[in-house]
Amino acid sequence: MVEIGHFALVLALALGLVQMTVPLIGARLGDERMMAVAGPVTLAGFAFTTLSFAILTLAYVQSDFSLQNVWENSHSLKPMLYKITGVWGNHEGSMLLWVLILVFFGALVALFGKNLPGTLKANVLAVQGAVGVAFFLFILLTSNPFTRLIPAPIEGRDLNPILQDIGLAIHPPLLYLGYVGFSISFAFSVAALIEGRIDAAWARWVRPWTLVAWVFLTGGIAMGSYWAYYELGWGGFWFWDPVENASFMPWLAGTALLHSAIVMEKRAALKIWTLLLAILTFSLSLLGTFLVRSGVLTSVHAFATDPSRGLFILCILILFIGGSLSLFALRASSLTQGGLFQPISREGALVLNNLFLTTATATVFIGTLYPLLVEAISGDKISVGPPFFNLTFIPLVAPLLLLVPFGPLLAWKRGDVQAAAQRLIFAFGAAILAVLVTMFLVDGSSALAAFGVGLAVWLVLGALTDLAVKAGLGKVALLVAWRRFIGLPRSVFGTALAHLGLGLTVLGLVGAACFGSESVLTMQPRQITEIAGKQVRFDTMEPVQGSNYHDERAHFSLLGPAAEVRHEIWSSRRFYPARQTNTTEAGIVTLGFSQLYISIGETTQSGLIVRLWWKPLVILIWGGGLVMMAGGTLSLLDRRLRIGAPAKKATKKGTIKPAVKPA
Structure with missing residues (x-):
């Protein structure tokens, strides 16, 4: 066999x-x-x-x-x-x-x-x-x-x-479906350059494939983040590791491509830019493959350390990235230009979206590859970590997120910013209220955290406002508004869900990063400690024999107001004899959208070393990712994305016959 x-x-x-x-x-x-x-x-x-x-x-x-x-x-x-x-x-x-x-x-x-x-x-x-x-x-x-x-x-x-771990059954397949899915957009772009012709039909075909890849890559990144969070025992969900960045860069570029393809399909504009984005998005996927498998990085995510494999993949990168960009340089000038539009329009908003996303992608690209370039040239090893990305990436993304709710409310070709702003007045007021509540009732020491909460509320309510406006809520009778609402195209719901999911993810990131608590201490059996107003008791330590590992499990209890046990939590140190390797299995209990996270260390004469984290709203990080995936999937189900789908066409005699929409 x-x-x-x-x-x-x-x-x-x-x-x-x-x-x-x-x-x-x-x-x-x-x-x-x-x-x-x-x-x-x-x-x-x-x-x-x-x-x-x-x-x-x-x-x-x-x-x-x-x-x-x-x-x-x-x-x-x-x-x-x-x-x-x-x-x-x-x-x-x-x-x-x-x-x-x-x-x-x-x-x-x-x-x-x-x-x-x-x-x-x-x-x-x-x-x-x-x-x-x-x-x-x-x-x-x-x-x-x-x-x-x-x-x-x-x-x-x-x-x-x-x-x-079960994460291995989900994370890599999802990630590869995203990585490799962008190859179809790449193939369509190179095919259009070979043929020397590009039109709205091309964009109509590329957009569904791009959306499929984007949905899977979103799921792959979210699953990988959660896997690292609960499996590595360090309580974090993202630390700007180069291999994490390798999956994040295609996601950013793919998001830009998705929005650019919408403009091309609707208005026959941004043709050349969309072609270039399709090439660059898959090129970044290939770059991620190179980083993971070439041995140039030392990471828990990296697969191979064989330089010969890295050299082979590098040749593949040069062939396809260099070849496609050379073909683009030769043919781009001969392609017809797209349609014109006013700067204040939905097209203009999507162009601005692309500028922010591609600049953010370039920032992550530089931060990821600069240390490798320095080491290759001088032999010096430097690290570019969270401080760099927090100072460069966040200031680029924050203005983009502020502008997101405006895009769907602007008209094509020529929009009205004042009218869009008036429709968003409730969302804006609620966001300001969220900022004030956060500063005065939750944590007044961090203005940035309060701004982050307000930004998340702005995104969520902005997405709901888009649906309400399109349904005519407040302008027509409730029954008529409901009929309009359920009759909206699925792509409208998909867009709103994607933006809403983004807001939920932002809220989860702000909550976990800014409002969490951490405690490291040595505990004896029956000892009680407190974190974020919650009492945790260390009960016992017991050995457990697994199928191919030995486990030392620590039992903890989360106590209620009357010292009753509300939740039992198990955290363990695991030893695999075949590999002679130890791992940490964190104990996690979910309370609403928040989690209590317990990781144990070595046993000393003073007792067991225990690390506790309280992560408020952390579930929203990955819940928002699921909502974004649902939005992308709902958009895929929109009948208008099915090329050549039969549509009913009325004849002069009043009969109905099937027709085929042109691609």
Whole structure:
């Protein structure tokens, strides 16, 4: 079976070579038969890649330690869930998942792109095939997951204990679906440059794919943040690690691309800028792949430390980023310019949105790569951490968030700022009230924290105001307003939910960062301590034997006003014999949108070292991410994003017949 999996990967490479050449030549020659090859070959490549991935998964399930990849990352006593998730808990397996998702997106275009012009579809699949070929070669030449060990070891080395968690089942697949999903936008951009033509139909096709990738990347980043928060035992959710930044930069650029594509679709404007953004967004995804797998970074997130792999990925970066930008430089001047609009308009607001987002992306880019550049040139090691990003990123994002509620309330082509401001007067008043309440009743020592709370309220109520205005609330009867409300396009609800989710995330960030409490102390059994007005009692310490680990579990009780036990909390130190590694399993209890977080350290003569955090509103950080995902998904369900969807068209005789909307 293992040899079949390896051979399937080689066949997928061969099919990728056909996919990247034959349709491209056919598009140049106008040969429809050669262009028609793209669809079946793409689907066949996806089938063989799926077979290869399934066989590797089977090897993990069966604990086939004759495979070096399985031996290095699995153990016969490991729970079945972690045997399966261990497939992508390592460099080789995760790259195979990366390529599987890449060919999956190509197969989706082949299946659902029937309304695409033939030449555009052929060029898109050819570009997607070229990216696939590069990474198939990378896997087979430097990162083959099917390498054998002779003789086969009796037992495996086990998976990294930090990765033996449900988060591994969710975070990497979501993240890769986002990373790789932007490859479709990239392929459409390069295809448009090859063809030398771009129009609103192009934007109408790119926008749904961009939205899909954005939704998954949002989920991947949120899940990764929560995973680090509860698994690493340090009580934090983001510390501007270079690998964290590597996923954040495509998200920022993808958000800009999403808004730019809206302008292009609605007003045929920002054509060249949208093309460039699509190229840059996927380029940042490739950069993230390089940072994680090249060995240039030392991080808990990094997979590989082999320089030869880094050099291979660097060549891929130069080929696709340099090649696409060179093609852009050659063809951009020949593309037709977009439509005109007034600065005060919805288009203008979206352009301003793009300026802030791309500048913020550039800031994160510089802060991430500057230390690597200094080390490469001088050999000196410097670190760029939270102080730099807090001083540069936050001042750029704060004005953008202030302007977000205005955008949806402005008209296309020519807007009225005064009218939009009048509609937002209630949201503005509530935001000011939130600032005053925070300063005088919650914490008067931090004006920035109060401003953050007001900004979050402004975003949430601004999103709700948009829905209320579009429904005519206050101008028409309630029944009529309700009918208008339920009849609004799903994309309107999606936009409002995305902005509302952003506000919730901001509120969670401000609450956890500015209003939290921390306590570090040594505790004896039955000792009670207090944090943020809550009493916590350390009860007992007991050993527990797991399937492939030893646990020392500490039992804590959160006490109520009458000293009754309201919640039981378990926090532990875990030891994995196969890896000879210790981990910390934090104890967390959720109270509303806030959490009490307990992490234990070593046992000393004085007692057990305990760290406690009170994290007010911290759940909103990830809850806001889920709301943003829901907003993106709802926008995807909007019928207007389905190209070629049948629409009812009335004839002169009054009959109804199906029609097809032009792409």
